[in-house]
Amino acid sequence: MRARDLVALELDPVRQRVADFAHSPTGKQACRQLQPSNERAVVQSALEATYQCTRLLETCGDLPLGEFPDVRAAIRTATHEGFVLDGKALVEIRSVLDAAVATRSFLKQHVAPFPQLTPLPERIDPQRELHATLRRALDDNGDVSDDASDELAAVRRELRHLRQRLQRKLEDMLTRPGMADLISDQYVTVRNNRFVLPIKTVWASQFEGVVQDRSVSGETMFIEPLFAVELNNRLLMAAKEEERLVRRILADLTELVRAEHVPLLETFAALTEVDALAARARFSLHYRCTQPRLDDDEILLRAARHPILLFGEGAITPIDVLLPRGKQVLVVTGPNTGGKTVALKTLGLLALMAQSGLLIPAAEGSCLPCFAAVFADVGDEQSITRNLSTFSAHIANLTDILSHRQRPAIVLLDEPGVGTDPEEGAALGIGMIRLLEARGVRVAVTTHYAAIKVFALGDDACVIAAVDFDLASLTPKYRLVYQSVGESLALPIARRLGLPEDVIDAAQAARSTQSRALETAMERLEETRRRYEERLAEVEARDLSVKQSEEQAAKLLAELQAKRKQRWASELEEAREFLRTLKQRGAELLAAIERGAADRRRLREFLDEQEVAVAAHREIAIEAPQPTGRAPQVGDQVEVIGQAIRGQLLSVEGDRAWIQRGSMRFEVPSAALRGIEGKGTAPRVDVRLPFQAEETSPELSLLGLRVKDAIAELQHFLDRAAQARLASVRIIHGIGSGALRKAVADYLSTSPYCSSFRGADPQHGGAGVTVADLSV
Numbered sequence: 001m002r003a004r005d006l007v008a009l010e011l012d013p014v015r016q017r018v019a020d021f022a023h024s025p026t027g028k029q030a031c032r033q034l035q036p037s038n039e040r041a042v043v044q045s046a047l048e049a050t051y052q053c054t055r056l057l058e059t060c061g062d063l064p065l066g067e068f069p070d071v072r073a074a075i076r077t078a079t080h081e082g083f084v085l086d087g088k089a090l091v092e093i094r095s096v097l098d099a100a101v102a103t104r105s106f107l108k109q110h111v112a113p114f115p116q117l118t119p120l121p122e123r124i125d126p127q128r129e130l131h132a133t134l135r136r137a138l139d140d141n142g143d144v145s146d147d148a149s150d151e152l153a154a155v156r157r158e159l160r161h162l163r164q165r166l167q168r169k170l171e172d173m174l175t176r177p178g179m180a181d182l183i184s185d186q187y188v189t190v191r192n193n194r195f196v197l198p199i200k201t202v203w204a205s206q207f208e209g210v211v212q213d214r215s216v217s218g219e220t221m222f223i224e225p226l227f228a229v230e231l232n233n234r235l236l237m238a239a240k241e242e243e244r245l246v247r248r249i250l251a252d253l254t255e256l257v258r259a260e261h262v263p264l265l266e267t268f269a270a271l272t273e274v275d276a277l278a279a280r281a282r283f284s285l286h287y288r289c290t291q292p293r294l295d296d297d298e299i300l301l302r303a304a305r306h307p308i309l310l311f312g313e314g315a316i317t318p319i320d321v322l323l324p325r326g327k328q329v330l331v332v333t334g335p336n337t338g339g340k341t342v343a344l345k346t347l348g349l350l351a352l353m354a355q356s357g358l359l360i361p362a363a364e365g366s367c368l369p370c371f372a373a374v375f376a377d378v379g380d381e382q383s384i385t386r387n388l389s390t391f392s393a394h395i396a397n398l399t400d401i402l403s404h405r406q407r408p409a410i411v412l413l414d415e416p417g418v419g420t421d422p423e424e425g426a427a428l429g430i431g432m433i434r435l436l437e438a439r440g441v442r443v444a445v446t447t448h449y450a451a452i453k454v455f456a457l458g459d460d461a462c463v464i465a466a467v468d469f470d471l472a473s474l475t476p477k478y479r480l481v482y483q484s485v486g487e488s489l490a491l492p493i494a495r496r497l498g499l500p501e502d503v504i505d506a507a508q509a510a511r512s513t514q515s516r517a518l519e520t521a522m523e524r525l526e527e528t529r530r531r532y533e534e535r536l537a538e539v540e541a542r543d544l545s546v547k548q549s550e551e552q553a554a555k556l557l558a559e560l561q562a563k564r565k566q567r568w569a570s571e572l573e574e575a576r577e578f579l580r581t582l583k584q585r586g587a588e589l590l591a592a593i594e595r596g597a598a599d600r601r602r603l604r605e606f607l608d609e610q611e612v613a614v615a616a617h618r619e620i621a622i623e624a625p626q627p628t629g630r631a632p633q634v635g636d637q638v639e640v641i642g643q644a645i646r647g648q649l650l651s652v653e654g655d656r657a658w659i660q661r662g663s664m665r666f667e668v669p670s671a672a673l674r675g676i677e678g679k680g681t682a683p684r685v686d687v688r689l690p691f692q693a694e695e696t697s698p699e700l701s702l703l704g705l706r707v708k709d710a711i712a713e714l715q716h717f718l719d720r721a722a723q724a725r726l727a728s729v730r731i732i733h734g735i736g737s738g739a740l741r742k743a744v745a746d747y748l749s750t751s752p753y754c755s756s757f758r759g760a761d762p763q764h765g766g767a768g769v770t771v772a773d774l775s776v
Contacts, residue, residue, distance in 0.1 A: 046357025
């Protein structure tokens with residue numbers, strides 16, 4: 001990849017934004033240094049690692065890996081014989097080991113379902129003995145603690161005792177009679193590491209002791225009384241001994257670091273890698289990114305969003321960037337400010353992101369090739385210092401692009417041929433497209449030139465698209481419309497921006513007859529496309545109405561099934577109560593016979609009574625269909641035995657029948673139908689449902705749909721699946737923000753078809769797929 005292409009496509013701001021999600025300085029640096037790879041296996045592994053880390057953070061929470069310092073220099077310094085690290089450097093190394101302990105524990109507990117991450121905890125060695133020694137020997141400020149050695153603890157006890165004794169004696173001296181006139185202030189201080197008293201200079205000659213210092217003003221002498229000399233000497237020697245012991249302990253700790261410097265550096269590198277990987281995952285979650293599929297045969301970016309626009313606060317209109325199998329060139333047309341260049345740069349930048357191991361801001365199911373090179377000729381590259389005009393700068397860049405032979409590659413050309421005569425510029429652009437097409441290179445082009453538009457319409461390898469534009473308000477809609485040729489609209493936009501009308505009229509008159517004819521043809525083409533889009537919108541509206549009717553029918557059916565279950569439960573409880581009463585009365589009667597209080601004739605009467613009662617309950621529980629004069633025919637008014645459903649019989653297929661009641665349609669067992677006497681029959685209507693069980697797929701993809709549309713699709717899918725007697729189905733909704741997955745779960749929990757549901761195994765889609773078991 002050329003560095004200039006990474007700059008032109010703005011990869012640096014993306015890498016910096018990813019770095020903002022890292023915690024450590026080295027993790028941020030690793031994110032800023034992300035480079036796109038052209039090795040497919042490396043790219044696939046990096047994408048899978050980022051995706052699995054995203055899933056880990058989503059399901060288990062964030063890593064317990066906070067900010068940790070860069071200790072590589074300190075560790076390398078420790079390897080030099082005789083060098084002693086200070087307490088601050090050793091505490092920083094300890095903080096890295098703190099992070100290693102917490103991170104390793106978290107990963108070992110949670111990475112089992114994520115095979116791409118399972119090697120990570122094994123690469124983190126927390127050096128438990130060194131870690132424990134550093135924690136015992138140093139406090140959080142880097143000072144050696146008393147727990148580091150018994151000898152040091154004893155010396156420090158002696159120091160504390162001597163200080164307290166000396167300070168107490170000096171304070172007692174300050175309070176003696178007559179001292180108030182001699183001293184400058186009521187305090188004991190230290191000069192030259194010795195405890196002294198502040199004596200007024202005028203009285204210093206009358207005070208027995210050693211002068212250690214004098215104040216700046218000269219009015220105070222700091223004198224060490226003679227009785228304090230010995231104690232100060234002992235205190236000084238004890239302090240020297242403490243310093244020696246601290247130095248020895250720091251040297252011993254440095255030796256431990258020196259002995260383990262290789263695993264320490266490896267652990268630090270692993271923590272940096274984990275921090276950078278977690279930053280990529282946090283970026284993906286924050287901007288709702290998805291993992292693209294690598295496919296060398298097509299480009300399919302659904303609902304793609306330009307990352308730099310994502311970093312702002314304005315609303316973004318997602319676009320579809322498509323270059324299907326068998327096509328090599330995407331030509332994007334339309335007026336200025338419509339988003340042509342943004343579409344071009346979105347394609348290039350998302351390709352670079354994917355090959356850097358970053359998930360991309362696009363809908364689930366998007367795919368990209370793994371390019372060996374991504375070339376860009378975008379924007380104004382004129383250079384005063386190099387004496388290059390805009391046109392010359394573009395030609396120099398294109399010449400360099402053509403000198404490279406990497407495959408597969410993609411070349412992004414923003415207005416090729418700009419800066420020179422339009423006819424020659426268009427010819428140059430067509431020549432570039434033809435040459436790159438012949439070399440097997442994919443090309444994405446934006447253009448205003450009519451000649452390039454006509455060329456694209458006639459070349460089977462080209463796909464043409466236009467940025468959508470509201471002609472009434474002359475405002476862009478920022479989306480791509482495929483198989484459409486966009487108008488440049490220079491004159492209408494100029495008129496809207498206030499250019500004088502006489503200038504517009506003169507410009508219109510100066511246009512060639514061929515140019516005006518081409519514009520008229522394009523206007524007709526666009527008008528035809530818009531009419532078809534309006535018809536499509538009407539069809540979609542009708543389809544939505546049908547889906548709402550089906551939803552109402554499903555709701556009513558669910559209510560009827562619930563009432564039937566409730567009735568069955570009530571009848572079952574009545575039967576159980578009847579049986580309990582029967583057993584109780586029978587037991588009482590048998591006991592009475594054994595006691596002689598009743599005879600066998602009474603038992604016979606009891607049995608006759610219960611036989612009549614059982615027959616009565618059986619007649620209530622079994623509601624047999626009443627025979628009519630003939631079997632119900634299509635068009636008859638019928639009712640479902642045991643249910644309050646009446647309607648017109650639409651069709652019968654085997655043991656299943658369909659009846660119509662108002663705007664709703666029901667599927668019922670054909671054996672449960674009976675004709676309604678005295679209602680008459682309607683004309684015969686033969687309705688054939690398009691459903692065929694053998695054509696029903698056990699899998700439904702909701703990727704890219706809004707929640708409302710997705711639930712409507714799910715309702716229709718479950719109807720077909722239930723009719724096909726499928727035991728279970730897979731519903732693919734992706735991860736994203738989680739809203740679609742929650743909506744699917746909420747609907748399945750109330751669906752009469754669904755007996756249970758769960759997330760798929762990690763190797764079969766994980767949280768992006770829900771498996772539903774159906775009642776068959």
